[in-house]
Amino acid sequence: MSHDIGTWVAALLTLCVFSFLYRDNPFYRFAEHLFVGASAGYLLAVQYQNVFRPNVIEKIGHGELLPFVPLVLGILILGRAWERTSGLARWSLAFYVGIYSGIAVPSYLQAQIFAQLADAVKPFQPGWGAVNSGLILLGFLSVLAYFFFSAPHKGLHGFSARTGIWFLMVAFGASFGYTVMARVSLLIARMQFLMRDWMGILPGA
Amino acid sequence: MRLGPIVVTFLTGATLIAIFFIPNRAAQQTQSVILEWADIVYAFALLLGSISLWISHQKKLQQRAEGWPYSAVTLTALALVTVLGVTQGVGGETIVGKIYDSVNAPLASTMFSLLAFFIASAAFRAFRARNIEATLLLLTAIVMMVGRVSIGEFIWKGFPPLTEWLLDVPNLAAKRAVAIGVGLGAISTALKIILGIDRSYLGRS
Amino acid sequence: MAATPNGIWQRILGIDRRWIFVLVGLGTVLPLLFPVNLPVTPSPRVQAAYDAIEAVPEGSIILMSIDYEPDIMAELQPMSIAVLRHCFRRNLKPVILTLYPAGPRLVEQALAVATAAEGKKRYEDYVFLGYKSGNQAVILGLGENIRGLFPRDFYGVRTDSIPLMQRVNSYADFPLLINLSGSSIADYYIRIAASRYHRPMILGATAVMATDYYPYLSSRQLLGLIGGMKGAAEYERLMGIIGDARRGMDAQSLVHVIVVILVLLGNVALFATGGLRRRIGGGA
């Protein structure tokens, strides 16, 4: 058994969460509420230490004026706390939404559309590879057809949309199968923690 | 009254799109400053959220509502971690760092590992060969689950290449089409906001 | 419709899900206690990642971003250790950073294991810049002025004064970028470092994320891809070392087999009770 308090706390909380598998119970509920409080507090402290202090307090302390702009925007957002000042937050939110919408447009255009298209137009591979290239093209076109909203799924369009669904289902199955692996890995690591670091019944470090 | 914020969104959004096409150093630096401002606004939003979290649990505590002792847990954790983190820092050697390692980290990884159990029960319940689509999903998932681990190779040498093929051909085709569709959807959603076509984020009028 | 032989199948269909949980739990614990060490064969993508590191000229400085938190370290930490050891073995000099506030502890842990195993020293063989907030802004900034972005390293030393750092200041100075990521941070690196700056890039991701990045492999935006604990185990195999990833692989196999058997059992039961025609079961 471990002699470290931190390990004991971690192990007991681990067991509290595992108890959820049986059913909702006070131990799980305790862990849940502890987690919400501790994580919200941690995030707040991290933001203070890594964003607010260096980018606002220290810069203003050095006589910079520019940080007053986000400071004011930030204070406006706090207006949401009261009904009467709630409308003020709109300005900061509008700014914030504008930023991320603006970044999204070119980024998605480049990485998700052009890069994918550039790859999709590669010439077919020779020999048997051509069969795969053809299947990829077929799948690509039929899945696009499934996501074509301006026409009903009838006739040729309906047929290709249905083929598209098949490709989608295979992709979903692949994701599901792959995910099983990831989740089991996490469980293995938790068990390694309980059995090795806490109970000390597994070898290795 | 709503016009102001809409203009703000348009200007920031359009500026960030433009910056993407301008390699000029001044433009790139402007982008960094704007993103830093966004971070500061986020920090205030986090403060706002944490205040509302505090108020709602305090209310439960005061009214002795059902489960109020749990609210006390959340409040204590929130206050403690925030105060310690702001005054003493959040690095590995601080108290908050230790709390993080023995409370937040194990809770998060154990919650995450519960998915290993859920994925098994979901597979058992929902993977039923009811029609072609469901059967394709089920078969692909089974091949992936068996083929990606050592035992798959043990059973049949062809499993690993088959999983590779599934990922490289049908999966790639479907994901590529979805990526392009999602990319277009994302661009149009972002453009709608920048151009003021969709104002729902401000509360429609 | 439920004749006597159907009774048992009906009961299988209606089994309490907690029995499934017990099976999964046993399937994880038992192989850890009694390992049989099933063999691990490297996949082409992991091999490609390995080869990409092999292809970098000895002595080069490479950039490494380690971006995950403890909740998924099970999948990525063994990978970080294996990749770091590989770099050290090849005498490459990683400049490491993290975009998660909880990242530094994990990076330090990984470095402790890797440097001890390969006998390497801070500042001579690697630099750890520490954590910087602002995800995308940092990734953009790395293309501009790294020493400006990180005036001091994690241990408070001025980056301008570190000889290793004097040789690098933007993506262009690194022949290889390695990102070990548990989130969409990987997308930003692909969009910015790999696409905009054309940097050769290797990605280590969780098993779930990995399938999403296959398209980038065939478009050569990624040179190699290591997915999850299995990928890490394959990498350990290529390196000829045994770490936590390879130790977990037996349990991995057994649980997969359990899930597959459950699915088959469910379908047989459904077929036997005529449920296929009646459309019972399922959440749909």
Add this chain to the structure above:
Amino acid sequence: MGETLDARWFNPDRLNLLVGLFLFIAFLAINIRRAKVSRDGLFIRPLAGLKALDEAIGRATEMGRPVLFVPGIGDMSEVGTLAAITISSRVARRVADLGCDLRIPCYDPVVTALIEGTTREAYREANRADSFRPGSVYYVSATQFAYVASVTGTMLRDRPATNIFMGAFYAESLFLAETGNLTGAIQIAGCDQVTQLPFFVCSCDYTLLGEELYAASAYLGREPVQLATIAAQDWAKALAAGTVVLAIILSALGHPWLGRLLQTS
């Protein structure tokens, strides 16, 4: 690469992207015009999940139990979140009309502030401003599994009759959907992360796949201009498909220039 490019005011390597952007804006403009001119509006294929949305909210009202809306764990940099905000305002409007209880636990604090505003507005529009409960839209924690722990707690203890998951979801998808399945709620999901879709498909009654999420946000508005954006996307998709086929044929004939036009940096 940095230093030499600094003084330029345009990156010629991105000309193709700029052309693409203007082309898409042109598609938008043309379709908005078409939508305004045409009398019956544009045809947009109905989405099964959306029809179910109304029924599910109605069912919660009949049962006297709350509706739970989960906007995902994306921040504002993910467009799925923008769609979730728009959808939440439509759902809030419907809920306000029917007068049932709504819970919207949020992960991102900025998203919380936005949704709080749109929900309040939706109640006002329905002339039910007084029945908006200030605590119904609340921030939980921007930590993935702390958020999940709290939301699953809400599912188990408040027993919402309808769970709506819309936005960007990651590993928590299965956790939320399985817990919801256990409580017997009607579940409708929409997600733009392909890797998470199989879990929603397995555990939810209806799932909007990929870009259907974005389409839903436009569709729910039922305004001609919104529908026009879907049509514009379809044009772009048709163009993409056509380009791919043409480029492959051209390069087979020895003219790879079209493919090269798509390369960006």
